[in-house]
Amino acid sequence: MTVTTRIAPSPTGDPHVGTAYQALFNSVFAAQNGGRFIVRIEDTDRGRYNAQSEGRILDMLDWLGIVPDASPRREDGDGPYVQSQRADLHRQYARQLLDSGHAYRAFDTPEELGARRKAAEARKDSYLGYDRRDRALGREESDARAETGEEFVIRLAAPLEGQTVVKDRLRGDVIFQNADLDDKVLLKRDGFPTYHLAAMVDDHLMGVTHVIRAEEWLTSTPTHIQILEGLGWQQPEWIHTPWLLSSGGKKYSKRRGDPSVEDFRRMGILPQALLNYLGMMGWSMPNGEEVFSVQDMVQHFSWERVSLGGSTFDVTKLRWLNGKYLREKLTPQEVVARLHAYLAEYGSDLPHDAYFDQVALMMTPRIEVLSEFQEKTPYFWSEEYPVTEKAAALTLGGQDALKAVRRRLAALPDFAHDTTDAALRALADETGVKVGKLMQPLRAVIAGTTESPGMFEMLEALGKERVLARLDRVIQG
């Protein structure tokens, strides 16, 4: 049986980092086993459905470079991969469960249920599930009431005694007492299945062999097992992955203000770096290496190396890792190409020429994320660049040095790195001042700031004409 894994995101809003996390582990495990990884959109909650969301989730996967073997954009014989289009199938199996006695109709209205639940909470009942009152209804009565058009849901007739054991790959046997469980809704009044039914039906029909999902699903797994048993289907392997948390120790969530994948993209995080970072959340390479590719992960992945405590997402470390990719993992050509494409995507019209490459290369060790590039380089793109207070003071106080420097630079045949280097050092030597005393005012003038790339590469890039003009603009007398 070929290994098949899946993610089943709900199209309710922004593409979630958790979805990317699950996509990573699911796709890596499938790839390692020569299996298939599929994406199924779970849109059975018509109330929370968001039309744009599906496309954005699929776009996110594209951007990350995670290619599903099947998805709504890549249908094969086992689809459709959009759950709402499979509702007939779900109804059919709900019916089968009903007929085999593994499920029953419940006619309680949502209002009744809500009231009873409130009462149970008020009584401080430990059992807050469905009280199973319609489970006692005879089939004839149930059929008759349904016949008259009375609305109902179909609930699982879960076993009342004994236990259900979840054989979790990561946690071992997790034992649930059936008495603690309740009869979950399988088919809602609107005729759509709940996640519980739909996911199990689809997973089975799509040949999913390993259900790899977040830990929050662990407690509903007994229900899933019971549905599978009711249908007479084989269980997949269950694997519940650890939590992704945000700084407060709470679940990582866009709603709490944590960045979405699109936010990271906008920030100028590389997809490789994001994937790498996600990979080290809860998993580590056997050799301890922290910088690794998806291919490395495919090669070395094992559940044994997954740690179970939740991991707190640290944007600072992600940024460091992203900088590492910029400096060490990407070739200079790749960096300039990525950077230019990024800037173009967000509205910049800088031409991609040799000058751009030159500036990009000298800035590479000085930025961690792509969005920092333009903020830190205004003086390369215009004669009107901001001047910091410190730089202004340096310009004012360094007039003598600036005059001397201007004279010396003006006499140079060209502004090649080595030429200006030799000239300024010679000037410092001759006048007996430290070379820094010359360079800091110069830097303040040509960059408007005291922080910049190396002086000589900067001079070479800017060129003689622009540099002298900038000096002339500030030299007084």
Added chain:
RNA sequence: GGCCCCAUCGUCUAGCGGUUAGGACAGCGCCCUCUCAAGGCGCAGACACGGGUUCAAGUCCCGUUGGGGUCACCA
């Protein structure tokens, strides 16, 4: 509240009975240096607690505490 999961530096983690408890990010210091970075070197920093088991426990067992999840006609 019931049930379930989890627990090593601030953070991500290594450790799978015997270690001076290792690495990375962040922090701090030094070096390099024309500034800022990058880079190099170093400092500081953790086994939640209590019982067992064992010659030996961060590692195994139990309990406590703490954190999280779940108990929706949401996924």
